[in-house]
Amino acid sequence: MDVIRVQAEDFTLATEYKACTDVAGRDCGAIATFVGLVRQADGDTQVTGLHLEHYPGMTEASIEKIVEDARQRWSLQHIRVIHRIGELSAGSQIVLVVVASTHRPDAFAACEFIMDLLKTEAVFWKKEIRSTGEIWIKSTAGDYDRRDGWENAATSSMK
Amino acid sequence: MKVNVLFFASLKEDLGVSEIELDVSMLAGRSELLSALKNELGTECVAPVLEENVSIAINRRIEKGDFALKDGDEIAFLPPITGG
Numbered sequence: 001m002d003v004i005r006v007q008a009e010d011f012t013l014a015t016e017y018k019a020c021t022d023v024a025g026r027d028c029g030a031i032a033t034f035v036g037l038v039r040q041a042d043g044d045t046q047v048t049g050l051h052l053e054h055y056p057g058m059t060e061a062s063i064e065k066i067v068e069d070a071r072q073r074w075s076l077q078h079i080r081v082i083h084r085i086g087e088l089s090a091g092s093q094i095v096l097v098v099v100a101s102t103h104r105p106d107a108f109a110a111c112e113f114i115m116d117l118l119k120t121e122a123v124f125w126k127k128e129i130r131s132t133g134e135i136w137i138k139s140t141a142g143d144y145d146r147r148d149g150w151e152n153a154a155t156s157s158m159k
Numbered sequence: 160m161k162v163n164v165l166f167f168a169s170l171k172e173d174l175g176v177s178e179i180e181l182d183v184s185m186l187a188g189r190s191e192l193l194s195a196l197k198n199e200l201g202t203e204c205v206a207p208v209l210e211e212n213v214s215i216a217i218n219r220r221i222e223k224g225d226f227a228l229k230d231g232d233e234i235a236f237l238p239p240i241t242g243g
Contacts, residue, residue, distance in 0.1 A: 036243055053167060053168050055165075055167060055216075055219070055235060055237070057219050058216060058219040058235070061219065062240075063242075083242060083243075094243070095242070095243055115243055118242040118243035119241055119242060119243040120240075120241065121240075121242075122240065122241075122242030122243065123237070123240050123242070124240060124241060124242035125167060125168030125169070125238065125240065125241070126241055126242075127168070136168060136169045136238070137241055138239045138241060139239065139240075139241045143241070
């Protein structure tokens with residue numbers, strides 16, 4: 001059973017890693033983890049924090065869809081996604097992705113895929129609190145390129 | 160009939176409200192919903208909601224085309240999303 005949590009509280013990588021190893025199974029040979037942080041600066045602009053909003057129910061469903069898509073593409077034993085909401089200060093942890101698989105290629109690829117899709121498909125809104133003011137963050141052209149890259153990869157592998 | 164309308168993030172800030180109840184007719188579609196919204200909030204105030212990059216979700220599902228509302232539906236106006 002995969003784990004998806006949207007929470008204000010911080011998370012501990014060691015705890016989540018242990019929880020993953022507890023359920024991943026005996027043929028688990030690879031666990032990839034990713035932690036996203038609130039940047040303390042964006043170029044020359046000082047960032048003091050991030051305000052994260054979500055839409056209860058719809059946000060969790062959007063993450064479930066990403067996790068299901070990952071499972072369709074790779075052979076995975078366990079997935080954990082934790083995404084924080086609320087007021088986060090610079091340097092705080094925002095997001096955790098843990099993926100367990102038998103071999104490393106699937107774990108690496110699925111972890112990257114989930115993070116890329118969270119950027120464009122997960123129902124969150126992020127407002128960056130900067131020294132110069134506040135700004136709602138949007139997905140970048142690079143974020144969409146990375147998402148489209150996965151779509152193109154899926155299409156070409158089906159040919 | 161009554162439907163509940165939610166606004167998130169920048170829309171909530173622009174409109175100064177996160178949730179309103181609207182009275183619309185049974186099976187009201189996109190244009191009637193937006194008209195009801197204009198009547199409730201004022202034509203100028205509602206402009207951010209009509210931006211091309213704003214999505215509409217009915218009962219937590221994005222609806223790209225037209226729709227037919229039912230009593231008690233939850234409608235959400237979603238500005239561009241980004242997580243991670």
